[in-house]
Every structure is written in structure tokens, then in C-alpha cells.
Amino acid sequence: MSEYKDLNTPARILLGPGPSMVHPRVLSAMSHPVLGHLDPEFLKMMTDVQELLRYVFQTDNELTIPVSGTGSAGMEAALCNFIEPGDDVLIGVNGYFGERLCDMAGRYGAGVHRMDKSWGDVFSLEEIQRELDMRSYKLVALVHAETSTGALQPLEGVASLVHDNGGLFLIDCVTSLGGVPVDIDKHGVDIAYSGTQKCLSCPPGLSPLTISERAREVLHSRESKVKNWYLDMSLVEHYWGDERTYHHTAPISMNFALREALRLVQEEGLEARYTRHRTHAEMLWDGLNDLGFELYVPEAHRLPVLTTVSVPESVDGAGVRRQLLEKFNIEIAGGLGALAGKVWRIGLMGYSSRRENITLLLKAIQDLVE
């Protein structure tokens, strides 16, 4: 067996689609000694995490918890708890994560109806209503912030259309939560999931999930067991509810980290945080325009926290990314799926969203493409 060296991670400046950089207070929280998952002191912390999650989601939903897995586990929890075989679901597909929702929903036996649009576009109320006119759906899912394209789906008015149709309104807010207003209750969202490693600036490992009372009733009136034990919210809710009944061992240290990351959100305040993300995004956009780059998504529905940049034919996109990493310790990402090889994805999320990072990145890109 070979020798395994002491851990010595390079000091990366993480400006990709996540994970984002993590505040020292959050890193430090993870180095606290572990508690048992039923320790009274840990149970109190769980309450803190739930209250703080409700704040960042802007919801009163009682069933608001961190799922014990990364964002994709949250996505799966958001689907598997509400789908029974044969249920019709409508999924907006305008990027990679819409595709993933379809794949997952199909595995749970849903009749998957796709609403397709070009990558980078978003759906209008008229387009959604047109699909709803076709049939009743148990669930309608949209990706609020498409991490593969950098498009921001407007949420205003969608819920009432979905509710009039008799279904539940589900959103993916993996990349928006904590960086862009999500406002679950105001927008009438029934089910939403996120990740910790984006605008919350906590390491990956948990997935915030919130479920409305309307959705919870659907969960409780299922005819069949949820086809996923680990993510079965009808069981998990008893651990995160008043009973605190053992289901699975929660990832203790990750919950320490999330609590600290959420405290930082609260200290900054949501409005100030949104403004910071927006201001820094505009700095980045202006700088990229000055360098002659085109931004892939029109400004009207451009996501402030993740920017897709069209890579000109004259530029070796992968080569520049590699040099950014090797010479400047900066991580940005390439395109995913339909946008592979066509764009860079630059994230300014949470603790990564700082002016010095933008100035450095723009100068580094300038040096490398000249």
C-alpha cells in the first residue's frame, strides 16, 4: 500500500457552479467534537437549523429540514414522496437539471410530461397554462435557477395556475437559495429543495427541503409506501418533528456547518445578501463585456449568482480553465450537456461573491486570452 500524505488542500478560489467557498466560521464549526444524534444539545441545534432554514426559504412550513444528502438527494426526496405509480407530472425542461427531474420522476413510475424549451430560456405563464389545459397534473416542477444555463425562472403567478389545475408546485432552488429571493410562501410553492454548497456557502452534504401543508397532506394520504426508505419524509418527519424519533443517523458535523452558514446569512440579512450578489454579478457582467465576451443568457432572466459566458471560437475554453486553476488557483466550470464546450460557467455565490475575486478573475482571463 502506498503512502498517503498529510491532507494539504490547495487554496482554491471557487468561482464555478458550486461548491462555493466556505467562510472560516463554517469550516471551524465542523471541527467541533461530534455529538450523538439524539443528544439533547444536538436536538436543540436541529431546531435552530429548522428555524433558520425557514428564514432563508421565507416560509412557515413546519416540515422544513436538511435532507441527509447533497442537492440531488433533495431533488429525489421532492419527487419520490409525492409520486405514486401512474401519477401525471409536468416538468419544465430548459437545462440539465430539468432533464434530471424527468429521469428521477420516471423511476418512481410517474407519467412524465415534458415542457421543453431551449437551454437558457425560461417559461412564461402562457406556456405553462397551455400545458395545464391538456390535463390535470399531480405535480408541476420548474427549475428556479438552472445551474447548467444560468437562467432564472420567474415564479410570480405560477402557483395559482398549478393550484387551479389541482396539483402541487415544486421548484428546484439549489442555486438560488440565499443568493436570489426564493420567497416560498409568497410564491405559493409547495415543495422546494436546495443544496448547501451554493449561495449558502456551506460544504456539500445536505439538501434543504421545505414542504407545504398542502403537500404534506398529499404525502400523508398516499396509497403506497414511498419507494425510497432513506428519503421517506413520512418517517423522517418524526425525527425532525417533536418526537425526535430515530430514523437514520443525521450527519452531525454537516449540521454544525449548516447552522453556522445560516447564522451568517441571518447576520448579513437576506436583503443585503441579495443586493451583494446582484451588485457583484453586474460588476462581473460589465467586466466580461469590456473584455469582449458575450453573456449567454439575456439580462431579463439572467441569474445573478451563476453567469454563463459564450466562449468564442478563437478561445480554447478548456485550456483557459486549466490555466486559471494552475496559475491562479481559480476554479470556473465549462458547460454541461447541450452547452458542453460552448460556455464557461462562473459562479459568484455566498462567500465567493466578493469584489476581490471578480477583479482577480477578470484580470486573469484577460491575461490568458490575450
Added chain:
Amino acid sequence: MSEYKDLNTPARILLGPGPSMVHPRVLSAMSHPVLGHLDPEFLKMMTDVQELLRYVFQTDNELTIPVSGTGSAGMEAALCNFIEPGDDVLIGVNGYFGERLCDMAGRYGAGVHRMDKSWGDVFSLEEIQRELDMRSYKLVALVHAETSTGALQPLEGVASLVHDNGGLFLIDCVTSLGGVPVDIDKHGVDIAYSGTQKCLSCPPGLSPLTISERAREVLHSRESKVKNWYLDMSLVEHYWGDERTYHHTAPISMNFALREALRLVQEEGLEARYTRHRTHAEMLWDGLNDLGFELYVPEAHRLPVLTTVSVPESVDGAGVRRQLLEKFNIEIAGGLGALAGKVWRIGLMGYSSRRENITLLLKAIQDLVE
């Protein structure tokens, strides 16, 4: 919104069924700055983690990875990848986690056949053969170390019976891995999962999983998609394989922690580690006997890393546990399921398995029950 205090975790001595205490080097590893999940430096670390997991499992299985969830996610991954609707599976049920295996397997459409035995007992080769004589099973599952009872299931000779019957041999080694010999290849085990928070003394959050080539062929020749996207090893294997293709964002900091915990296992050496766990278990057993307690599981198949103690009628079991926590900062657990209210469960796992902890616990119990 209330004020959320600075994190200040009590200095617990964790002597329950997990999480166990975590070595300072492992806690410190988690406070390292985060890397991207496709960063070349992180990809190297993934290789380290896989090699070190193969060492602790004692296997050459290529598909040996940490599942991005706690032990129960590993349990679910071990089942859902191999079960298709209608497959017959045989599950040994002699405790809480055998029951959980049945629940999960049923959710994936298996024909679940239970082999029941009293809690605390283990299965003989004859008993297993008797069940195998009834029909062919796609999969036969046993719990190696039953965390609910403290019984250690012998593995010798089981695999050849299962293989002659045409099935795959699956074990739950959540509580044994790193504390008791598991020896996957020697015992012909096809699928095994564990947790990080037991004898590996890493915080909860990942689940080591190993899959033999025989089992991998079964996975690759499925007729239907795995009914769980997050845990679909036919997708996950491309991230942990040579391609390093994105599937979901790995829990980066938890992988830092696991790598460090496994380095500590390697530095100590498996044999020395098993001896330490055994020696300390015997110290505990002798001490409990001296105090007049009866141990629930006969010595012949008693698990060294987790001891169940029968609580006499004269003793307020829950009250003593509460006082251990409040007065001595010591966590031990009560019984689960059929043993609720009847036993204490005392774990001496990984970094918790130290002489000073045993001496303190015995004296504290003596003080409290006198």
C-alpha cells in the same frame, strides 16, 4: 427571530452505538478549505479513499466507494441496485436492522422472505441451508454486527451456500468495519455496506460500500433502471471510476474526514486495531460482571465493539443514562425495538475504545446504581 448562540458543543464521551468519538486529526481535516468535486486534487483524494477502503474491507473490489449518505443510504444502495420487481430475497432478521432491510427490499418490489430468529441470536449454516433448500434467491442478506442487539454473525461458509443457490451474498457491516474482521474477499461477500461513524471514528455522513465483480455483472445486466437515481451505482461508478464523470456533488469535507480516519486505521494496522477493540471489550465485560450486571448476548457470538447489558428491574435504566450524560458527559444508549427499556447499549468503537473511558464509565455506573 431568536438569537442563535455561538456553537459550543459539550465534550461528550460517546460510548453509545454511534456516532463514536472522532480523532482530532479527523476533525481538523474537515476544517480544510473546500475543493471542487472535479478538482484534480480532489480526484486524487478520491483514489486514496477508495484504496484505503479496500484495505479496511480487505477486498480487491474495484467498485468500492463511500456512498454520499449515512449508513442507511448504504443499506438502500446495497439493495436497490440489485433488486428488480419480483426478485426473491432472503433476509436474516434477528434485530432492528434486519427488519429495516426487509422494509427497504419490499419498497423495491422484492419478494421478501424472512429468516427470523430471536433478537441477540445468530444464524447457523444449517439454518441458512434449510431456507436455501426452499427456492433460489437473487440475494441473501445478513447483518454481520447487529447494532440493536450486540450479536456478531459468523460469516464463515455462508457465501458458498449462497453462491451454490445462485444468489449474491450481502452483509451489513455498519458496526463491524474497522473494529472486527470483515474480510470481504476471504468470506466471499458480494455486497457490503458500512457507516463512517462507528469503528472508523469519522463523523456520520458517508457510507462505505463495496461490490464484487459478480454483483457488478448483475447490476449491469438489469432489465430495468435502478429505482433510485441518487444511489444508482451504474451512474455513480462513472464518477468514482476512471472517467470521473459528474453525477452528484460529492460531500467534499466528509471525504476529507474519511480519508484521514482511514489513514489512522492504516497507521494503527487492522490486526492491532482488532486486538485493541477486543481487549477493551473484555475489560468492559469483566467490569460489568463485577458490578453484577448480566450481558445480554452469550460470549460465543458477542460483538466486541457494542455490548448490550440487561438492565435489572431494580435499576431505572433511562434515569441512569440521563445522569451519565448530565453528571459525567457520557453517552450510552437504551434498547431499540424489541429491546427498548430492557438493555443498555455500550459502544467501544474506534477512538472511543480507550481504557480511560471504560474505567470512568464503570465507576460512574457504580456510583449511580449504588
